Each structure stands twice: as C-alpha cells, then as structure tokens.
Amino acid sequence: MPRLGLIFGDQLNENHAVLECLDPASDTLLMGELTDETSYVWHHGKKIALIFSAMRHRAAELRDAGWSVCYQYFGQEGECRSFTDLVRQRLSEADHDEIVVSWPGEWRVLDEVRGWEATFGKPVTVLPDTRFVCPLEDFERWADGRKQLRMEYFYRLMRKRTGLLMAEGKPSGDSWNYDRENRKAWRGQPPAARPMRFSPDQVTCEVLALVAEKIDSFGGLEDFDLPVTRGQARQALAHFIRSALPHFGDYQDAMADDEDWLFHSRLSFSLNLGLLDPVEVCRAAEQALEDDEAPINAVEGFIRQIIGWREYVRGIYWLKMPEYAELNALDSRQPLPEWYWTGKTGMRCMEKTIATTQRHAYAHHIQRLMVTGNFALIFGVLPKEICEWYLAVYADAYDWVELPNTLGMVMHADGGLLGSKPYAASGKYIQRMGDYCKHCRYKVADTVGEKSCPFNALYWDFLDRNRQRLEGNPRMTMMYRNLERMDEDRLQAIRERAEWIRENVNTL
Numbered sequence: 001m002p003r004l005g006l007i008f009g010d011q012l013n014e015n016h017a018v019l020e021c022l023d024p025a026s027d028t029l030l031m032g033e034l035t036d037e038t039s040y041v042w043h044h045g046k047k048i049a050l051i052f053s054a055m056r057h058r059a060a061e062l063r064d065a066g067w068s069v070c071y072q073y074f075g076q077e078g079e080c081r082s083f084t085d086l087v088r089q090r091l092s093e094a095d096h097d098e099i100v101v102s103w104p105g106e107w108r109v110l111d112e113v114r115g116w117e118a119t120f121g122k123p124v125t126v127l128p129d130t131r132f133v134c135p136l137e138d139f140e141r142w143a144d145g146r147k148q149l150r151m152e153y154f155y156r157l158m159r160k161r162t163g164l165l166m167a168e169g170k171p172s173g174d175s176w177n178y179d180r181e182n183r184k185a186w187r188g189q190p191p192a193a194r195p196m197r198f199s200p201d202q203v204t205c206e207v208l209a210l211v212a213e214k215i216d217s218f219g220g221l222e223d224f225d226l227p228v229t230r231g232q233a234r235q236a237l238a239h240f241i242r243s244a245l246p247h248f249g250d251y252q253d254a255m256a257d258d259e260d261w262l263f264h265s266r267l268s269f270s271l272n273l274g275l276l277d278p279v280e281v282c283r284a285a286e287q288a289l290e291d292d293e294a295p296i297n298a299v300e301g302f303i304r305q306i307i308g309w310r311e312y313v314r315g316i317y318w319l320k321m322p323e324y325a326e327l328n329a330l331d332s333r334q335p336l337p338e339w340y341w342t343g344k345t346g347m348r349c350m351e352k353t354i355a356t357t358q359r360h361a362y363a364h365h366i367q368r369l370m371v372t373g374n375f376a377l378i379f380g381v382l383p384k385e386i387c388e389w390y391l392a393v394y395a396d397a398y399d400w401v402e403l404p405n406t407l408g409m410v411m412h413a414d415g416g417l418l419g420s421k422p423y424a425a426s427g428k429y430i431q432r433m434g435d436y437c438k439h440c441r442y443k444v445a446d447t448v449g450e451k452s453c454p455f456n457a458l459y460w461d462f463l464d465r466n467r468q469r470l471e472g473n474p475r476m477t478m479m480y481r482n483l484e485r486m487d488e489d490r491l492q493a494i495r496e497r498a499e500w501i502r503e504n505v506n507t508l
C-alpha cells in the first residue's frame with residue numbers, strides 16, 4: 001500500500017530524507033499551509049509569505065519531478081488547522097499504510113508527530129533531517145561526559161569532519177579562529193554591499209495578497225525581495241561571495257545607523273528553509289579564499305558561523321529540550337517593553353534595529369545580540385517573552401535556532417551552558433561599534449540623570465543585581481573589578497536610575 005510523506009514547510013531541501021526513502025511511482029507527498037503554524041506566534045508577514053511562496057514553488061518542482069503532491073492551500077475548504085488535521089484529512093481521502101516525515105525543526109512539532117501512531121493506528125517513521133552537517137546522535141556523543149560544552153571545540157570537530165579550511169590535518173593558515181581580527185567599526189568605507197533583490201513573481205504576489213488579506217501579522221509586506229526557490233538562493237549566494245564576503249570578517253561586529261545589511265550574507269532565510277545546503281555555502285566561501293577573492297579572516301569567520309554556531313545551537317536545542325525552554329537562571333522577571341512591537345522609543349539603537357526588523361523581517365547578528373538582546377538581558381526581561389518576540393519577528397526564526405540564541409546566548413537563562421558569559425554591555429560598546437549614539441536623544445557619556453543612556457545604568461545594575469551568580473565567572477573578572485572601584489554613592493544613584501527605568505520603561 002502507498003506511503004504518505006509529509007514535507008514540513010521549512011524542509012524544502014533536495015536531499016530530503018523522505019524523498020530518498022519514498023517512491024514517486026506509488027507514494028504521495030503531503031504539504032500544507034496551516035492556521036496553527038501561522039499563528040503560534042505573531043509572525044512577521046514576510047516570514048509567512050516567504051514560507052508559503054517557497055512551499056508552493058517546491059511543490060511545483062516536486063510535481064515536475066514526477067511526485068504526486070497533495071497540497072493544502074491556506075483557507076482552502078475543510079477544517080485543517082494543524083499537521084495532525086492535515087494527515088487526518090488525507091487519510092480520510094486515501095489509504096496509506098505508513099506515515100513518513102523527517103525530524104522537524106521544533107520540539108513542539110516532534111511532540112505532535114509522536115502522537116500519530118496512537119491517533120491514526122499507522123506506523124510513523126521519523127527520518128533524520130539532512131539540512132545539517134552534524135547528525136543529532138553525533139552531537140550527543142560529542143557532548144556526553146563533557147563538563148563544559150564550548151562551541152570552539154565542537155567547531156574544530158566540524159572542520160575536521162567536513163575538511164573545510166583544513167590542510168593535511170591542520171587548520172589552513174595555522175589558526176582555527178581569526179575572531180580577533182573581526183572587530184572593526186565601519187566608518188562608511190568600503191561602501192556597504194547591496195544584497196541581491198528578487199522581484200516577486202506571480203506565486204509570491206498571490207501569497208503576499210493572501211497574507212495581507214487573511215493573516216494577522218507583524219511588520220510590513222512592502223518591497224518583498226527574498227529568494228523563494230533554490231535557483232534564486234544560489235544566485236544570492238554567488239552575489240554575497242562576490243560582493244560582501246571579502247569584508248564580512250572585518251565588519252562582522254559593526255553597526256551603522258543608515259545601513260541595514262553592511263556585509264552580512266542574508267542567507268539564513270534560505271539555509272533555514274533548506275534552499276541552500278550549509279556545506280555548499282561554506283565550500284563557496286572556501287573557493288573564494290583559494291581564488292584570492294576573500295581573506296582568511298572573512299572566510300573562516302563566515303564558515304564558523306555556519307558549521308560552528310549554527311550546528312552547535314541546534315545540537316544544544318535537541319540535547320536539552322523540552323526542559324531548556326523553561327530555564328531562567330538569572331531569575332529575569334520584567335515584562336517585554338511595549339516598544340519591542342512598535343519601535344516607538346527614543347533610544348536610537350533600539351528604534352533603528354526594530355525599524356529594520358519591521359521592514360525586512362531581518363536584523364543582523366550584532367543588532368540582535370548587542371542591541372535588542374543586550375537590552376532584554378540587562379533590563380531583565382522574562383525569557384519566555386523575549387524568546388517569543390525573536391521567534392515572531394525574523395523570517396529566519398524557527399525554534400531550534402531562535403531559542404538557544406535568545407535563551408542561552410543572549411539571556412544566559414541556561415546558566416552558561418551555551419555560552420561562557422552573558423554578553424552584557426553598556427552604551428559604550430554600542431557607541432564604539434556604530435554611530436547610533438550621534439543621533440540619539442540620550443547621552444551615551446552619562447550614566448545617571450534624565451538624559452543618560454539607559455544602557456549604562458542598566459548595565460551596572462545588572463552586574464550589581466547578579467553579583468552572586470556571576471562574580472565567580474573568570475570571564476567577568478574585569479567587569480566586577482570595575483564595579484568594585486565604584487563608590488557606594490555612585491552605585492546608589494545608578495540603582496535609582498535603573499529602578500526609574502524599570503518603572504517607566506515604556507516612556508523611554
């Protein structure tokens with residue numbers, strides 16, 4: 001009897017395990033645009049449009065390749081809200097003796113899939129998710145018995161496994177990591193790279209109209225320009241390698257008031273939909289090094305983000321879920337300030353980062369980490385609320401990658417499992433790495449007083465409040481030494497300013 005293969009909307013990869021296991025001559029593929037998936041957070045409209053358009057294009061490609069694809073359009077007749085409803089509906093129309101999926105990108109969905117044998121009385125096979133370099137069992141084996149998990153050591157293993165930037169068993173250039181060279185501020189030169197833009201075709205125009213009309217979503221839909229097929233994603237990759245990679249390393253940590261992308265790749269959208277393969281992306285960067293088109297600090301830095309951080313956060317997610325989502329090691333309890341959703345704040349760095357987010361469903365890593373993330377950390381936002389925000393507003397956001405980055409890397413709510421120290425910083429860091437402060441109503445040089453930069457008092461207050469938890473961390477010794485030098489009157493004034501900010505945060 002024929003089998004049923006469910007393709008999740010973010011698993012559009014050509015090497016999908018279900019496609020390798022099923023037979024187009026006898027089996028059916030199932031895909032669906034589902035109300036529950038569009039509403040479990042208040043997603044950005046461009047994120048939903050991207051996923052729907054990419055799904056529709058992929059379904060057409062699969063049909064062209066000879067597959068029978070059963071595709072549920074959003075709002076199509078029938079009460080089909082969830083993946084479970086989708087499978088139930090299909091089984092009511094045709095008989096299948098087995099359901100086959102690939103490991104989903106969210107624990108929530110895996111939990112749902114695990115109930116299907118009982119619900120439908122059919123065997124359910126969960127195949128590996130082939131969008132990643134490191135199988136989950138290998139990550140578990142690597143993590144097993146280690147006192148401390150550190151990305152750097154995992155990354156070296158991935159370098160050896162893939163052979164990327166390796167020469168005769170040694171790292172190319174004799175160093176594993178060139179991060180020290182990647183911390184320049186950007187002062188307008190070289191000109192920022194322009195990402196490749198794709199005009200919406202008819203399919204994308206239809207989903208944009210659908211989202212505008214039928215789905216309550218965050219952010220704007222104007223100027224949608226994202227790649228929605230593998231062909232377009234490959235063009236975007238080639239464009240990035242040519243135009244931005246050479247400077248990616250130097251300005252990786254930079255921020256700029258009037259530049260949304262700088263030298264970032266904007267490839268996370270396509271990588272996380274399976275339109276690009278991580279190793280293919282890294283090989284393209286490696287080739288640029290071999291061709292003398294990009295320096296090693298850029299190429300190594302870029303590859304580290306993909307086979308290092310991206311694989312590492314996914315490994316941590318599956319190693320620790322579902323308990324991970326509940327952690328709150330710093331006991332952060334503040335509600336998320338309202339202007340995270342509206343962008344209406346006088347703090348220029350926040351206003352600009354949120355405006356970029358509203359416009360593009362994108363902000364680059366340093367904006368996510370050191371602006372919106374840093375504020376949430378030092379202000380003490382409840383992890384659940386800030387995680388929900390990040391999961392909603394970015395078009396590359398899925399639980400496997402958003403949660404460890406937000407809860408672990410930004411909020412330190414896992415007590416240091418993912419990263420060795422919280423990335424807490426005052427306004428001085430934001431000033432050093434960009435030019436927002438020049439345009440801000442607050443004074444970055446001041447720590448107390450009505451006009452003082454809110455990041456400053458919150459930063460010292462964060463260190464003070466978390467002294468017991470963080471003081472012993474060797475990577476924070478300098479920070480605590482500076483706090484120690486502060487006299488009690490000054491510290492008291494800072495505490496009062498921080499308290500005022502907490503009580504009046506929505507007016508900032």
Ligand code: FAD
Nearest residue numbers: 264265266267268305309310364365368369396397402405
């Ligand atoms: P580039 O700067 O060009 O980097 C190249 C690639 O490296 C990215 O496309 C991405 O695939 C990978 N990468 C870089 N850093 C990370 C990282 N920390 N974790 C995983 N992959 C990484 N990334 C997501 O893909 N989805 C998310 O939901 C997401 N949420 C984040 C939340 C917070 C609080 C923070 C601090 C980071 C988050 N990131 C997330 C990581 C990173 O910010 C984005 O991957 C990156 O900004 C995407 O833009 P880009 O493609 O231009 O990246």
Ligand code: DLZ
Nearest residue numbers: 008009010032033034037038104105106
């Ligand atoms: C994020 C998302 C959205 C908005 N919509 C859909 C959808 O309609 N259909 C679908 O199959 N997937 C969607 N997704 C992605 C899922 O939420 C989920 O992250 C993955 O399918 C799990 O791999």
Ligand code: SF4
Nearest residue numbers: 347349427437440453
């Ligand atoms: Fe941000 Fe403070 Fe600088 Fe204003 S002064 S842009 S709030 S860091």
